[in-house]
Amino acid sequence: MLSNSKLITVDSLTEQSLHDLFALRCVAVRVPEFYDPTYSKALSDLLYQEIDASVSGGIYESDIDSFWNVTSDPSRRERYFGGALPLQQRLRRLSAPHPSPIDLLRATLDERWPGGSTLMSMEGRKMPFGITRAWRTGSEGLPHQDVLHRESSDPEFKAMAGQLGVNIYFDTADEGGELEVWDHRVTDEQYADIAEQYPGSYGYPRETLPESAVLIKPEPGDLVLVNTSCVHAIRKITKGRRLTVSGFVGNFRTDLPLRCWS
Ligand SMILES: O=C(O)CCC(=O)C(=O)O
Numbered sequence: 001m002l003s004n005s006k007l008i009t010v011d012s013l014t015e016q017s018l019h020d021l022f023a024l025r026c027v028a029v030r031v032p033e034f035y036d037p038t039y040s041k042a043l044s045d046l047l048y049q050e051i052d053a054s055v056s057g058g059i060y061e062s063d064i065d066s067f068w069n070v071t072s073d074p075s076r077r078e079r080y081f082g083g084a085l086p087l088q089q090r091l092r093r094l095s096a097p098h099p100s101p102i103d104l105l106r107a108t109l110d111e112r113w114p115g116g117s118t119l120m121s122m123e124g125r126k127m128p129f130g131i132t133r134a135w136r137t138g139s140e141g142l143p144h145q146d147v148l149h150r151e152s153s154d155p156e157f158k159a160m161a162g163q164l165g166v167n168i169y170f171d172t173a174d175e176g177g178e179l180e181v182w183d184h185r186v187t188d189e190q191y192a193d194i195a196e197q198y199p200g201s202y203g204y205p206r207e208t209l210p211e212s213a214v215l216i217k218p219e220p221g222d223l224v225l226v227n228t229s230c231v232h233a234i235r236k237i238t239k240g241r242r243l244t245v246s247g248f249v250g251n252f253r254t255d256l257p258l259r260c261w262s
């Protein structure tokens, strides 16, 4: 039975809940109404219009590539880094007169984490944080992990002590679209043997996994943080559509800044 005992729900993000998530005392943390739900719907209407057909398609539509889509394409990579600051500025403009939800998240992490929080840089360039992901009816995200050092050979990322997926939900599906998280990790050693079968740590068959531990049906305005070393999936959206602003947060040490990218 799915007990959701590995889910922590908090009124506001705390240092303790972040430590619990990095240490896998839980697999997900939910902050209901992190962003005002009445602003969320209005913002989602604007963000749907920003979807860019020229960024990589796949399971969701977006306004900017994710890092893993640009690693082997120099022109996409250039566009990705060039988009980092315009992305922040556009979300501020679309959210005004309310705060940008991604600024609010980065400031909250800065206040709560001993070492603070900052945008991730790579080779001296800022990375985008807070991409829009629009999930249409019929789409789903298969069981996967997000582990940066499997996507980049940069030795710096090997030192990362943990990675979180952070999602703020602005529009949610009428049916389906739940976030499912397993209390289960495919280790780097295990992944090395199956990497060719599951590029990007994506698409593990459900029958190879234990029962999932957490199932979240997000509401507009919710923030959900997942330890992305745990296998997680987005159940098929069978009615309606779903829009998130999404990113990752890397922990390099408690006394160093969390680093944020998408
Ligand atoms: O959209 C979601 O609920 C989760 C997306 C995801 O896979 C992640 O944040 O790593």
Ligand SMILES: [Fe+2]
Residues within 6 Å of the ligand: 144, 145, 146, 165, 228, 232
């Ligand atoms: Fe993920």
